[in-house]
Amino acid sequence: RKEVEQDPGPFNVPEGATVAFNCTYSNSASQSFFWYRQDCRKEPKLLMSVYSSGNEDGRFTAQLNRASQYISLLIRDSKLSDSATYLCVVNGGDDKIIFGKGTRLHILP
Amino acid sequence: ETGVTQTPRHLVMGMTNKKSLKCEQHLGHNAMYWYKQSAKKPLELMFVYSLEERVENNSVPSRFSPECPNSSHLFLHLHTLQPEDSALYLCASSQDGGGGYEQYFGPGTRLTVT
Numbered sequence: 001r002k003e004v005e006q007d008p009g010p011f012n013v014p015e016g017a018t019v020a021f022n023c024t025y026s027n028s029a030s031q032s033f034f035w036y037r038q039d040c041r042k043e044p045k046l047l048m049s050v051y052s053s054g055n056e057d058g059r060f061t062a063q064l065n066r067a068s069q070y071i072s073l074l075i076r077d078s079k080l081s082d083s084a085t086y087l088c089v090v091n092g093g094d095d096k097i098i099f100g101k102g103t104r105l106h107i108l109p
Numbered sequence: 110e111t112g113v114t115q116t117p118r119h120l121v122m123g124m125t126n127k128k129s130l131k132c133e134q135h136l137g138h139n140a141m142y143w144y145k146q147s148a149k150k151p152l153e154l155m156f157v158y159s160l161e162e163r164v165e166n167n168s169v170p171s172r173f174s175p176e177c178p179n180s181s182h183l184f185l186h187l188h189t190l191q192p193e194d195s196a197l198y199l200c201a202s203s204q205d206g207g208g209g210y211e212q213y214f215g216p217g218t219r220l221t222v223t
Contacts, residue, residue, distance in 0.1 A: 031208075044152070046212070049211060087152070091207075091209060096165075099154075101151040102151065
């Protein structure tokens with residue numbers, strides 16, 4: 001299993017819909033998890049941290065499932081401006097930071 | 110946002126040139142990073158500095174040479190690069206280098222090696 005794995009997409013979703021994607025990780029000792037967003041030809045920007053108890057910020061909800069070793073990101077009432085690549089980031093348990101390849105999301109008008 | 114700045118934003122250099130990329134963070138962080146992002150590839154961590162000391166070097170070729178004179182500044186010195194080194198080079202900083210804190214990225218330097 002790859003250290004951090006994401007479905008590359010693209011996910012083509014109509015505006016207003018709900019979309020969710022997962023990210024699996026291989027090291028069960030991983031302690032820190034994040035979702036970043038990267039727009040085309042721009043730098044990644046932190047979207048949210050993922051805590052053991054989950055995290056919600058407006059339309060965005062992140063969850064951690066330690067038993068199955070994945071994190072998820074749910075976007076409700078999607079907007080055109082949500083179109084981007086979403087990067088999963090995992091602390092590999094040995095202080096090694098690993099980025100996933102990202103999931104591309106296209107919100108369709 | 111001016112938390113992490115990078116210069117230049119674009120750079121075209123020949124294979125025999127020597128150039129340097131500069132990164133500065135204004136966030137009071139203790140760790141700084143260099144990443145390479147090639148087209149259709151994930152971010153590749155190149156170097157990590159924590160409290161101005163290099164703590165990780167992911168087998169990067171010696172034609173890339175980092176320098177961290179203080180916790181706010183990070184340089185990447187480039188010499189005799191290859192065309193396959195053309196990529197977006199991103200600098201980031203975080204509160205510390207342990208991986209438990211979120212990273213803040215600069216806008217990147219888009220490098221083209223001719």
